[in-house]
Amino acid sequence: MSLLADAFTILAILAGIGFFAAGTAGLLRFPDTASRLHALTKADHLGLGLVVIGLLPQAGSLANTLRLLAVWALVLVASAAAGPMLATLTRRAEPET
Amino acid sequence: MSATLFGLLGAALVGIGLFGMLVGTQPLMRIVCFNLLGSGVFLVFGAVARRGGGAGFAADPVPQAVILTGLVVAFAATTLAVALVLRLAGNEDEDRH
Amino acid sequence: MATAAILRFTLLAALWIVLAGHGWTDLPVGLVAAAFATWASLSLLPPSQLRLRPHSCMVLLLRFPWAALRAGLQVARLALDPRVSPTPSEVIYVPRLPPGRARDAFLAYASLLPGTLPAGPDVSGGIVVHALNGTAGVLESLAEEEARFARAFRLDD
Amino acid sequence: MIAGLAVDVLLAAGSLGLALGVIRARRVFTAIALFIAHGLLLALAWVRLDALDVALTEAAIGAGLSGVLLLAARHRLARGGSERTTEAPGRVATIFIGLGCACITVALGYAVLALPKPAPGLAAEVAANLAATELGNPVTGVLMVFRGLDTLLEAAVLVLAVIGVWSLAPDATWRGTPGAPWPAVTDGPRALLARLLPPIGIVVAVHILWVGADAPGGKFQAAAILAAMGLLVWFAGLVRVPPTASWPLRATIAAGPALFMAIGLAGLAVEGAFLAYPEGLVKPTILIVEFVLAASVAAALALLVMGAPSRDAPP
Secondary structure (H helix, E strand, O other), X not given: OHHHHHHHHHHHHHHHHHHHHHHHHHHHHOOOHHHHHHXXXXXXXXXXXXXXXXXXXXXXXXXXXXXXXXXXXXXXXXXXXXXXXHHHHHHHHOOOO | OHHHHHHHHXXXXXXXXXHHHHHOOOHHHHHHHXXXXXXXXXXXXXXXXXXXXXXXXXXXXXXHHHHHHHXXXXXXXXXXXXXXXXXXXXXHHHXXX | OHHHHHHHHHHHHXXXXXXXXXXXXXXXXXXXXXXXXXXXXXXXXXXXXXOOOHHHHHHHHHHHHHHHHHHHHHHHHHHHOOOOOOEOEEEEEOOOOOOOHHHHHHHHHHOOOOOEEEEEEOOOOOEEEEEOXXXXXXXXXXXXXXXXXXXXXXXOO | OHHHHHHHHXXXXXXXXXXXXXXXXXXXXXXXXXXXXXXXHHHHHHHHOOOHHHHHHHHHHHHHHHHHHHHXXXXXXXXXXXXXXXXXXXXXXXXXXXXXXXHHHHHHHHHHHOOOOOOOOOHHHHHHHHHHHOOOOHHHHHHHHHOHHHHHHHHHHHHHHHHHHHHOOOHHHOOOEEEOOOOOOOOOHHHHHHHHHHHHHHHHHHHHHHHOOOXXXXXXXXXXXXXXXXXXXXXXXXXXXXXXXXXXXXXXXXXXXXXXXXXXXXXXXXXXXXXXXXXXXXXXHHHHHHXXXXXXXXXXXXXXXXXXXXXXXXX
């Protein structure tokens, strides 16, 4: 049981790290600022989500489980606000480029 | 090991920050470098704190508390410096008008 | 007003218990903090007639991980596969929700969906949406998501 | 062990690279962005140095509030377009400055390497006396009891800094509203965040303040979070920034240091020493001081970020 849980944790976290790496690759490769914001937010949400899901079997208590989920939710709220804000600012700064 | 490594990093930051402060031409840049210098000093002190651990503590709490105090005072100094820079720039505006 | 206050107070007190545990010595502090936070919440976000359709809400909530997965996979494919690269473009989307908090909430939600990132209002009154990979189907899927969003919170009648 | 070392080396290398990036940056904006990233890496370095209290403060104040302050200042200077720059030193002078700084780094590095093992410290004394304070977090014990005078003076420094920043106001806006004119935006993502986040921030800040007695956390970290929440609603225009003439505002800033000093004087009268806490009531007294100080420090930090009054107070 615990072996299975550990294997799940390792797999989910590795997948999460993979998405973080993909997001970073996108940050370096994508042509414009707004696209880079896509890479930063979307791949990282999924990566963080997978890391959180992977850690759930290790949380040990309901409170820790909820804390982990709260971290993910707060990051989602923050970037759902910050992403459009940055996109708006860059569009004003570099119109039609 | 961590203590030595981050202590050396702190020493490097002191040099880098001081250099930036002395050769910089823009006031805001020099304020940023002043903060780099400060973080280097804190890190050296933190390394000393880590070395001084014992009696059940991983690190000596006295230097850590002093670093906390120092961070807040350094922030206060930074705000004052920034306010001075902004006031000087504002004065120059008034002179030109 | 009273219902909203009780609901928010309960949620914030629950947040305290999640953070601090339910120790009896801690709880009074947590309740005071939650009360103070509820006051802040009520003054920053005055309660409105928010009615949910539980079924549609569940659909929205359960679809979200799926949307996050598709969004992440799309970015990963575009970033890692050397044969494809993104074709960014901007479209003007005119939300059916009136300007205000409901529209803001939907646009925040839309920024988490695959391929779309709202980038501020357009002079025409619509919203500029940055599309990561071509414009095909973007407006249709946004309209679909907005309808789903409006249904869940009874904003459509 | 190996994994820990790898993390340390990555953190140190990243932080060093970012610091070099700061001084090589041509644009101030780039330098500030790199500095914020550098601060976040340093916060992780503090975790590796077993200094969680410092890590929280570094992330909140060193990277967060300083970042907001510097970015806002750059924005105002770029709009005003008249920053006073000084002449760059010549090539020879630069080389000598570089050599001098390198010497300082080498000397400090030598000092770090030459530290005796185990280093002399006060950990044993703190451990021996912590029980008397009824606190579980040794750093809070040092801040509030063993070096309480330092903390009192620091709280006073923050008040002085606020007075200093306010005094830089031009005569016309003296007693006016701090900060640059800022259009109120009641719609859009910024307003949405400013409406949703502060209640959560308040609960988290009170939690950090409350556990500070026994676990990492305390008034500075809590105050930084509260200040950030205040700045968020001020920047979104949801709440008007109070003018510096406002008495409630001034009272909030001064309350913490004043209470701390009053308790210190009471200790002189009752227990015979400045800042001696009443026996049996040490922890409650400290907690009350912490709560009031947190409110004062939060107000001071937020106002320090806003800067000197530059607008007339609304009628």
